[in-house]
Amino acid sequence: MRKISIDRIEIIPIQIRLNEPFVISKGALTHARNTIIKIWCTEGIYGTGECCPYRSIHGETQTGTVAFARDLAKALIGENPFEIHRHVALMDRMIVGNASVKCAFDMALYDLVSKLYGIPLYQYLQGDRTKKIFTDNTVGLLCVEDMVERAVKFKEMGFPVLKVKLGERPSTKDIQRMEAIRLAVGDDIDLRIDANQGWNYHEAKAALTAMSHLRIQHCEEPIRAGNITDQARLNRISPIPIMADETVFNHKDAMEVIQMHAADMFNIKLGKSGGICNAMKVAAIAQAADMYCQVGSFSECRLGISALVHFDMAWDNIIYHDLDSPLMLSEDPVIGGLEYGPGWEVTVPDTPGHGADFDKTFLKRFERIEID
Numbered sequence: 492m493r494k495i496s497i498d499r500i501e502i503i504p505i506q507i508r509l510n511e512p513f514v515i516s517k518g519a520l521t522h523a524r525n526t527i528i529k530i531w532c533t534e535g536i537y538g539t540g541e542c543c544p545y546r547s548i549h550g551e552t553q554t555g556t557v558a559f560a561r562d563l564a565k566a567l568i569g570e571n572p573f574e575i576h577r578h579v580a581l582m583d584r585m586i587v588g589n590a591s592v593k594c595a596f597d598m599a600l601y602d603l604v605s606k607l608y609g610i611p612l613y614q615y616l617q618g619d620r621t622k623k624i625f626t627d628n629t630v631g632l633l634c635v636e637d638m639v640e641r642a643v644k645f646k647e648m649g650f651p652v653l654k655v656k657l658g659e660r661p662s663t664k665d666i667q668r669m670e671a672i673r674l675a676v677g678d679d680i681d682l683r684i685d686a687n688q689g690w691n692y693h694e695a696k697a698a699l700t701a702m703s704h705l706r707i708q709h710c711e712e713p714i715r716a717g718n719i720t721d722q723a724r725l726n727r728i729s730p731i732p733i734m735a736d737e738t739v740f741n742h743k744d745a746m747e748v749i750q751m752h753a754a755d756m757f758n759i760k761l762g763k764s765g766g767i768c769n770a771m772k773v774a775a776i777a778q779a780a781d782m783y784c785q786v787g788s789f790s791e792c793r794l795g796i797s798a799l800v801h802f803d804m805a806w807d808n809i810i811y812h813d814l815d816s817p818l819m820l821s822e823d824p825v826i827g828g829l830e831y832g833p834g835w836e837v838t839v840p841d842t843p844g845h846g847a848d849f850d851k852t853f854l855k856r857f858e859r860i861e862i863d
């Protein structure tokens with residue numbers, strides 16, 4: 492086989508307006524400012540990755556991802572694309588953290604390599620074509636009436652699960668929100684909540700105890716990320732299972748949370764783990780601990796979420812799916828990739844790679860940096 496190497500990398504920062512501002516306890520987001528990475532190899536084939544840096548969660552910005560992507564791209568030119576673990580290790584040696592930009596490169600490499608093998612990404616990851624995946628839809632943090640209105644609308648649209656953003660202090664308002672939503676949507680729909688670090692131990696204890704009768708699947712990130720001690724204390728007494736999100740970026744965090752009994756579940760995001768390579772390790776550690784996981788995202792387009800669905804198909808302990816970020820964007824610049832079907836079932840095509848690509852006309856609107 493002829494030696495295949497990476498010979499060109501494109502870096503494209505894009506911007507897409509959200510349908511409406513998306514409000515969580517950490518603030519409101521009006522636009523997705525994502526960075527696209529295209530990795531070309533000597534065979535004339537390319538893989539595409541996407542990242543969505545959230546400054547309040549990653550500490551990364553779009554400007555920063557573009558700047559560092561130049562360095563990463565230069566280091567990867569001439570390398571064999573198949574050696575993904577070595578490239579991930581190289582990125583980790585070059586800079587600590589910066590999981591978002593690393594994710595875009597990792598995703599592009601997995602897309603490229605599975606295309607070179609001529610198989611869908613889920614097959615490359617030994618995934619299960621028959622796995623059934625249904626997405627929730629998310630209600631942002633607003634006044635009670637606006638949240639109830641959206642919850643009812645999403646139920647009428649047929650979503651099987653609603654995820655509700657909370658995290659206001661005092662948490663009495665959040666209790667009112669959930670009581671009103673459960674009353675409005677009835678009992679025949681699942682609810683999950685996400686406080687995005689907004690409570691402290693006492694507010695979280697009060698809220699979760701008061702909500703115990705509302706049949707809530709789990710609560711993501713109730714208190715400040717990294718406060719493992721209080722999260723473990725909360726996890727011992729909470730009537731609602733605690734899911735670690737911002738606390739668990741990668742496999743090392745996952746290990747610590749398991750050792751400290753600080754959560755019962757993980758929310759895995761490629762944008763936190765630095766891509767698929769390390770997300771596989773989080774899922775594997777969870778499986779060893781007999782834990783269920785969710786997959787979630789930031790404000791990626793259908794391309795990033797397509798890659799996430801292929802990853803999802805590889806793990807039977809991922810049973811919750813928060814794949815709604817493309818639905819919040821005012822335009823869909825992606826061709827191919829995942830489709831939303833009846834009942835909001837999410838499927839991906841059997842084409843090589845993750846099956847998604849950006850519309851070329853859309854990309855022409857933005858600056859393009861080429862490294863070769």
Ligand SMILES: [Mg+2]
Nearest residue numbers: 685711712736
């Ligand atoms: Mg979350």
